[in-house]
Amino acid sequence: MTEQLDHLNPDQPYPLEGITVVDFSRVLAGPTCGRMLADAGARVIKVERPDTGDDTRLMGPFAQDGSSEYYRFANLGKESICLDLKDPDDRAFVKQVIARADVVVENFRPGVMARLGLDPAELVEEFPHLVVCSVSGFGQYGPLHQEAAYDTVIQAISGMMDGTGEPDRGPTRVGTSIADILGGIFGYCGVVTALCARERTGRGSTVDISMLDATFSVMEQSLMEALGTGERPTRIGNRHPSMAPFDTFDCQDQPIAICCGNDHLFGILAKTLDLPGLSDDPRFSSNVDRTDNQAELKDELQAKLRTEPAETWHQRLQDAGIPSSLVLNIDDTRKLGQIKARGMVKQVGGFDVPGSPMKWGTWNSMGTMLPSPALGEHSDRLRAEFGAATAR
Amino acid sequence: MTEQLDHLNPDQPYPLEGITVVDFSRVLAGPTCGRMLADAGARVIKVERPDTGDDTRLMGPFAQDGSSEYYRFANLGKESICLDLKDPDDRAFVKQVIARADVVVENFRPGVMARLGLDPAELVEEFPHLVVCSVSGFGQYGPLHQEAAYDTVIQAISGMMDGTGEPDRGPTRVGTSIADILGGIFGYCGVVTALCARERTGRGSTVDISMLDATFSVMEQSLMEALGTGERPTRIGNRHPSMAPFDTFDCQDQPIAICCGNDHLFGILAKTLDLPGLSDDPRFSSNVDRTDNQAELKDELQAKLRTEPAETWHQRLQDAGIPSSLVLNIDDTRKLGQIKARGMVKQVGGFDVPGSPMKWGTWNSMGTMLPSPALGEHSDRLRAEFGAATAR
Numbered sequence: 001m002t003e004q005l006d007h008l009n010p011d012q013p014y015p016l017e018g019i020t021v022v023d024f025s026r027v028l029a030g031p032t033c034g035r036m037l038a039d040a041g042a043r044v045i046k047v048e049r050p051d052t053g054d055d056t057r058l059m060g061p062f063a064q065d066g067s068s069e070y071y072r073f074a075n076l077g078k079e080s081i082c083l084d085l086k087d088p089d090d091r092a093f094v095k096q097v098i099a100r101a102d103v104v105v106e107n108f109r110p111g112v113m114a115r116l117g118l119d120p121a122e123l124v125e126e127f128p129h130l131v132v133c134s135v136s137g138f139g140q141y142g143p144l145h146q147e148a149a150y151d152t153v154i155q156a157i158s159g160m161m162d163g164t165g166e167p168d169r170g171p172t173r174v175g176t177s178i179a180d181i182l183g184g185i186f187g188y189c190g191v192v193t194a195l196c197a198r199e200r201t202g203r204g205s206t207v208d209i210s211m212l213d214a215t216f217s218v219m220e221q222s223l224m225e226a227l228g229t230g231e232r233p234t235r236i237g238n239r240h241p242s243m244a245p246f247d248t249f250d251c252q253d254q255p256i257a258i259c260c261g262n263d264h265l266f267g268i269l270a271k272t273l274d275l276p277g278l279s280d281d282p283r284f285s286s287n288v289d290r291t292d293n294q295a296e297l298k299d300e301l302q303a304k305l306r307t308e309p310a311e312t313w314h315q316r317l318q319d320a321g322i323p324s325s326l327v328l329n330i331d332d333t334r335k336l337g338q339i340k341a342r343g344m345v346k347q348v349g350g351f352d353v354p355g356s357p358m359k360w361g362t363w364n365s366m367g368t369m370l371p372s373p374a375l376g377e378h379s380d381r382l383r384a385e386f387g388a389a390t391a392r
Numbered sequence: 393m394t395e396q397l398d399h400l401n402p403d404q405p406y407p408l409e410g411i412t413v414v415d416f417s418r419v420l421a422g423p424t425c426g427r428m429l430a431d432a433g434a435r436v437i438k439v440e441r442p443d444t445g446d447d448t449r450l451m452g453p454f455a456q457d458g459s460s461e462y463y464r465f466a467n468l469g470k471e472s473i474c475l476d477l478k479d480p481d482d483r484a485f486v487k488q489v490i491a492r493a494d495v496v497v498e499n500f501r502p503g504v505m506a507r508l509g510l511d512p513a514e515l516v517e518e519f520p521h522l523v524v525c526s527v528s529g530f531g532q533y534g535p536l537h538q539e540a541a542y543d544t545v546i547q548a549i550s551g552m553m554d555g556t557g558e559p560d561r562g563p564t565r566v567g568t569s570i571a572d573i574l575g576g577i578f579g580y581c582g583v584v585t586a587l588c589a590r591e592r593t594g595r596g597s598t599v600d601i602s603m604l605d606a607t608f609s610v611m612e613q614s615l616m617e618a619l620g621t622g623e624r625p626t627r628i629g630n631r632h633p634s635m636a637p638f639d640t641f642d643c644q645d646q647p648i649a650i651c652c653g654n655d656h657l658f659g660i661l662a663k664t665l666d667l668p669g670l671s672d673d674p675r676f677s678s679n680v681d682r683t684d685n686q687a688e689l690k691d692e693l694q695a696k697l698r699t700e701p702a703e704t705w706h707q708r709l710q711d712a713g714i715p716s717s718l719v720l721n722i723d724d725t726r727k728l729g730q731i732k733a734r735g736m737v738k739q740v741g742g743f744d745v746p747g748s749p750m751k752w753g754t755w756n757s758m759g760t761m762l763p764s765p766a767l768g769e770h771s772d773r774l775r776a777e778f779g780a781a782t783a784r
Contacts, residue, residue: 015589069620142733156649159722163567173630175555197407199591205754213749226723227744228461238565257548330551341534352619357605362597
């Protein structure tokens with residue numbers, strides 16, 4: 001398809017070409033925002049502490065050559081300059097870089113940028129075209145804004161952890177640092193929205209992203225219940241709160257996910273599983289009935305599904321048009337033809353890294369093809385380029 | 393703080409004022425994209441099927457007046473027009489609306505828009521300023537692109553479900569429709585990036601978002617392991633893969649999340665828990681040691697933590713500066729002073745709804761203050777406004 005060729009065509013320009021970002025952020029949330037900007041074609045200059053750089057350079061998992069995959073994933077396509085932000089000369093220098101940049105990203109604790117002479121609101125006042133994005137655990141104001149936050153703390157306080165897992169077991173952490181990453185993604189949303197508004201009005205802006213706000217805002221059913229019905233939500237395992245069958249089910253060897261969102265699909269499911277009695281059973285005659293009696297329905301379905309392997313059932317369900325999937329380990333997911341066709345794993349600098357999920361017909365959508373930088377790799381070049389104060 | 397006043401100041405303009413969106417999407421993923429555009433101040437015209445409208449109008453949870461919270465959360469601030477897209481007159485009409493719009497959002501199965509005479513690539517060809525965003529389970533091309541997908545199917549196939557939960561239990565669904573919602577958020581990212589590029593170049597674009605791409609791309613540690621080390625990742629419960637203690641721990645009454653990312657914090661933790669022996673224990677002397685012996689460490693910590701309630705420990709840990717949190721039910725999260733201070737719950741049309749996590753200093757950041765529409769509420773007005781063909 002021509003669409004596909006357009007997306008993966010490396011000769012297309014990137015959508016954010018010409019945008020320069022100064023990225024002061026460390027570890028995961030802020031760097032994810034900067035990485036997305038690099039994936040969209042912005043030039044991203046990462047400012048790192050001399051000698052050690054970003055903490056994640058020493059964090060695993062490590063590739064065979066000893067380099068950190070953690071650092072690599074969050075910093076692809078960036079340039080690295082070592083600056084001591086407590087040194088007046090380096091601070092004066094970084095102001096010259098900022099004066100010629102479009103975006104600043106940082107994820108220090110609130111107040112640290114101001115103590116470094118780089119208060120976000122003051123930067124926007126001094127450089128009215130600038131977008132300055134701060135990502136933090138709780139945001140730049142409010143009673144908790146000075147609290148330290150790691151991903152697990154935000155998953156705990158946001159309701160995300162309490163809402164995940166089986167009702168008879170404890171709260172469950174999502175198996176990725178979703179609060180950090182949502183902070184980074186919403187940072188990207190906030191920055192690009194502000195850039196779009198700047199193109200239309202000439203006005204820059206601060207952007208203040210809270211990982212708690214971000215994580216809270218993606219809570220769906222449980223937040224609807226808490227805000228809308230006044231009921232206190234509870235964990236319900238893998239099933240859907242208002243559709244059935246819509247869950248994982250045990251087969252002979254491993255579980256399978258099956259989703260029937262309506263009566264039509266349920267009828268086909270009963271036929272495909274050779275369980276004609278299900279369609280006539282009054283306990284299961286409508287989606288509301290099936291949800292009310294989902295435990296009994298699950299027992300009936302599993303009694304049958306346990307007689308054969310998940311792969312056998314998956315083939316039959318797929319042929320019948322019923323949404324289903326094996327529960328894949330990510331080591332199998334990465335090998336899917338679909339992941340390959342979409343460029344969602346790519347080789348950059350000799351390493352396999354994830355692609356970008358933003359696919360544009362008009363613009364290069366491979367994400368950045370530049371590796372993550374060695375510590376201070378671009379210090380000399382950047383000092384030469386930005387060394388003389390230059391009016392924008 | 394002035395920042396706060398700026399964010400919540402309803403007299404500020406919104407950043408996307410003047411942008412018009414035609415939203416053909418249904419249920420959750422596409423509507424989330426449209427809702428975010430409305431939150432940023434775009435005008436969003438939702439096209440609904442006559443008589444029934446969006447499926448979610450009939451989906452719970454329901455408010456006391458019988459209206460769907462599900463529909464409301466995903467469609468705040470939109471205008472609703474009923475159109476029969478199989479009717480030639482209505483199709484001609486909707487083309488007139490599109491001709492004057494900036495953005496189209498849809499989440500039909502790939503190919504449906506083309507069959508309706510609204511092929512995304514052709515629309516951009518006809519209206520070169522237009523951004524047309526398609527959100528689907530697997531994207532518009534690739535071997536799986538025609539497969540039906542619900543959130544649970546994508547959580548299963550993406551590795552998200554397999555990576556979440558305890559090692560001795562089965563794969564666990566994240567307690568929100570994270571794959572749908574990430575599809576919507578990355579849809580917003582793709583649209584606003586394309587709008588920004590359009591302002592700079594004059595060129596519109598298609599945007600092709602796959603829920604699988606989006607969910608796969610946020611997998612962190614497990615994807616690093618699969619791509620970087622060749623090891624097959626496994627579920628590890630609530631703990632962090634490479635930091636300890638960084639987990640949930642049982643107290644007398646309920647669990648608490650405690651995160652010590654370095655030796656300094658661990659020393660303070662040992663002091664705060666009155667467990668001086670921990671600091672001298674060679675099993676726990678560095679973060680690598682603590683991670684290697686995290687099970688023994690957890691036992692030692694829990695033996696102490698179980699002697700008092702979580703709230704007591706939380707106060708002490710907070711006073712000592714150690715990142716920690718109770719594991720809150722979202723019904724308690726929504727009542728936090730921090731959530732209130734940030735406008736993350738607001739009253740719109742008499743209902744409590746979530747706010748927007750994008751906070752700009754220059755722009756109104758309350759998110760839309762308009763309610764979700766009744767079915768076809770704006771049909772007459774929109775037919776009058778867009779009825780005559782008008783050149784853009």
